[in-house]
Amino acid sequence: MAPPKLTYFSVKGLGEPVRFILSYANVEFIDDRVNFVEDWPKVKPTTPFGKLPVLEVDGKKVTQASAICRYYAKKCGLVGKDDWEDLLIDATVGTFDDMRQAISTYFYDQNEESKKKKLDLLIKETIPFYMERLEKQIKENGGYLVNGKLTWADLWVVSLLDLVNKYTERTLEEKYPLIIALKEKVLAIPSIKAWVAKRPVTDW
Amino acid sequence: MAPPKLTYFSVKGLGEPVRFILSYANVEFIDDRVNFVEDWPKVKPTTPFGKLPVLEVDGKKVTQASAICRYYAKKCGLVGKDDWEDLLIDATVGTFDDMRQAISTYFYDQNEESKKKKLDLLIKETIPFYMERLEKQIKENGGYLVNGKLTWADLWVVSLLDLVNKYTERTLEEKYPLIIALKEKVLAIPSIKAWVAKRPVTDW
Numbered sequence: 562m563a564p565p566k567l568t569y570f571s572v573k574g575l576g577e578p579v580r581f582i583l584s585y586a587n588v589e590f591i592d593d594r595v596n597f598v599e600d601w602p603k604v605k606p607t608t609p610f611g612k613l614p615v616l617e618v619d620g621k622k623v624t625q626a627s628a629i630c631r632y633y634a635k636k637c638g639l640v641g642k643d644d645w646e647d648l649l650i651d652a653t654v655g656t657f658d659d660m661r662q663a664i665s666t667y668f669y670d671q672n673e674e675s676k677k678k679k680l681d682l683l684i685k686e687t688i689p690f691y692m693e694r695l696e697k698q699i700k701e702n703g704g705y706l707v708n709g710k711l712t713w714a715d716l717w718v719v720s721l722l723d724l725v726n727k728y729t730e731r732t733l734e735e736k737y738p739l740i741i742a743l744k745e746k747v748l749a750i751p752s753i754k755a756w757v758a759k760r761p762v763t764d765w
Numbered sequence: 766m767a768p769p770k771l772t773y774f775s776v777k778g779l780g781e782p783v784r785f786i787l788s789y790a791n792v793e794f795i796d797d798r799v800n801f802v803e804d805w806p807k808v809k810p811t812t813p814f815g816k817l818p819v820l821e822v823d824g825k826k827v828t829q830a831s832a833i834c835r836y837y838a839k840k841c842g843l844v845g846k847d848d849w850e851d852l853l854i855d856a857t858v859g860t861f862d863d864m865r866q867a868i869s870t871y872f873y874d875q876n877e878e879s880k881k882k883k884l885d886l887l888i889k890e891t892i893p894f895y896m897e898r899l900e901k902q903i904k905e906n907g908g909y910l911v912n913g914k915l916t917w918a919d920l921w922v923v924s925l926l927d928l929v930n931k932y933t934e935r936t937l938e939e940k941y942p943l944i945i946a947l948k949e950k951v952l953a954i955p956s957i958k959a960w961v962a963k964r965p966v967t968d969w
Contacts, residue, residue: 610860610898628855635848644839651832656814666870675876694814 562619566591568604569614572763575626576614577720581747582630582713584756586637594761627654627717634713641708649707653698653714660691661725668728683729692737699739704746711747719747727765766823770795772808773818776967779830780818781924785951786834786917788960790841798965831858831921838917845912853911857902857918864895865929872932887933896941903943908950915951923951931969 567583569576571594583590595604595613608615609624616622616629623629631651634640641647667679695706695718703709706718722744726732734740747753771787773780775798787794799808799817812819813828820826820833827833835855838844845851871883899910899922907913910922926948930936938944951957 609856610863611894612860612863623852623856625856625859628852628859631855632848632852644836648827648832648836651835652813652827652829655829655832656816659814659816662866670879672876672879675874675879690815 564589564591566593566617567614568593568595568608568617570595570597570601571761572765573720573723574765575721575724577723578717579614579616579626579629579633580756580760581716581720581753582633582637582639584752585639585716585750586633587752588633588636592760627658630654630713630717639711639713639716641712646708646712650712650714653695653706654717656691657695657714657718657721660687661721663687664725664728680729684731688729688733692733692740696737696739699743704739704742706743711750715743715747716753719744723765768793768795770797770821771818772797772799772812772821774799774801774805775965776969777924777927778969779925779928781927782921783818783820783830783833783837784960784964785920785924785957786837786841786843788956789843789920789954790837791956792837792840796964831862834858834917834921843915843917843920845916850912850916854916854918857899857910858921860895861899861918861922861925864891865925867891868929868932884933888935892933892937896937896944900941900943903947908943908946910947915954919947919951920957923948927969 565583565588567576567579567590569579580590580592595601604613605611609622612624614626614629615624631640641650664683667676667683670676670679698706705711706714718740722734726734734744748757769787769792771780771783771794773783784794784796799805808817809815813826816828818830818833819828835844845854868887871880871887874880874883902910909915910918922944926938930938938948952961
């Protein structure tokens with residue numbers, strides 16, 4: 562059986578949570594990187610829904626970073642001990658994604674005026690609102706986001722910090738010591754540390 | 766034990782997939798509806814992350830429509846038979862959500878010019894792109910979205926058609942006979958049919 566092939570652009574972005582979890586699960590994978598200008602127009606029609614990441618397993622292509630992460634989380638013990646714990650993990654992943662979507666909507670806004678307004682709202686309201694609550698959630702969960710133990714929600718959030726930081730040109734976690742501690746903890750996991758050491762160096 | 770309380774605005778929106786699945790699972794629930802103008806400013810600070818829907822179960826509040834739906838789908842047999850099937854369900858839910866997000870970004874755009882451009886792109890490209898592929902997926906899966914059988918992905922998509930149709934002021938499924946057939950099939954399920962018959966009549 563060929564190893565799974567993860568196709569994404571040559572940045573961390575939404576590919577990185579999948580690369581984190583595959584590394585954590587000790588799944589050898591092909592880290593297929595598509596150049597946005599040269600390759601993507603050719604690759605796009607071969608994807609299920611015109612988006613990356615795509616994971617190809619035994620000739621079958623699947624999409625959606627969170628769906629792929631959840632699948633591998635089940636294989637490597639990063640899910641909850643019951644359905645309720647899984648619900649809390651899924652809710653946290655979805656919540657961080659709401660913040661990421663708000664940031665993406667700002668980043669891709671092509672109107673300078675409304676883009677500026679969006680950034681202002683993000684910096685003053687939206688981002689502190691989410692980050693304060695995530696910080697509090699970590700405090701209430703023994704240093705992790707959910708269930709007092711490492712779950713794929715932690716890998717999800719930590720691996721996506723580079724993306725939201727790039728889009729906002731800030732370090733969103735800088736005022737949140739527990740988020741920083743969580744990031745350090747995740748990046749110190751041997752399999753994650755090994756992945757980060759060997760991954761291609763990219764701007765973001 | 767008090768029944769779970771689902772808090773959402775008095776529209777179908779992102780509350781409706783949860784109401785569909787609770788109905789399908791025969792879970793009696795309190796259909797708590799918040800008026801956006803009068804109630805929401807008071808309710809918002811009491812929610813975990815400032816967003817609805819929120820489900821309250823035994824005094825614990827959880828968020829994120831898809832996370833809540835997945836939780837109840839496990840209780841009522843609307844998940845896959847294995848992790849791979851669950852991955853396909855999750856990917857489909859996430860894919861439809863990508864389309865919904867694109868439509869929401871258009872709908873909430875406050876700049877008339879860029880809003881018009883976004884609608885144009887949605888109608889000419891984005892929506893047909895997704896809808897054609899979803900139609901094909903239903904064709905390949907025996908009349909359902911995934912795994913040749915009813916899953917919570919079907920309830921998710923069908924229950925959210927009203928939202929995307931409202932936002933675009935169109936009937937997005939009108940050119941897609943298999944999506945229409947899926948909608949009719951889901952709405953004919955006795956528990957869903959009973960819910961639709963008794964739910965408050967709202968504009969969208």
